Amino acid sequence: MSIDVLNETDVEVDLDELYACARYSLDEMRVHPQADLCIRVIDEAAMEVLHVQWMDLPGPTDVMSFPMDELRPARDDAEPEEGVLGDVVLCPTVAAAQAAQAGHTTQEELLLLTVHGILHLLGFDHAEPDERKEMFDLQRTLLLTFLAGRGRPAAQITPPSGTE
16 A cells, blocks of 8 residues: 655654554555555645635635545455545644644644545545534544554544534
């Protein structure tokens, strides 16, 4: 599996942990082992440009996802499809503000946003109440089991308010 994690900011981010979280999430979701994913960490100005360009919404946001081959999780009876999953773009300063409000660390927020972005790449959404429940329940399970596997108890992890 090819996962690139790039920090294009001056903010210190644990890229190894973002990579591990992405890898864990993709494995748990039965994504093809040859799928490609890129996670970019960008500043507020760059995020605002993307947010306006793609969502027609002002200001920076916490996470955006850009799917490529529209890969989906493999069902138990099928082989996963190979391809390019796409890009997840994170803004650590927006994540830091959300983390402070939610009562957990910025790194935990970035991990949450990484899982959130990956689920969007896999076709999950939260526009409707039933979709929201399914996606956020899965997001929480993936994040908490990832953290537990690393011996890290997590604070109360709630869905970020600014996710698109």
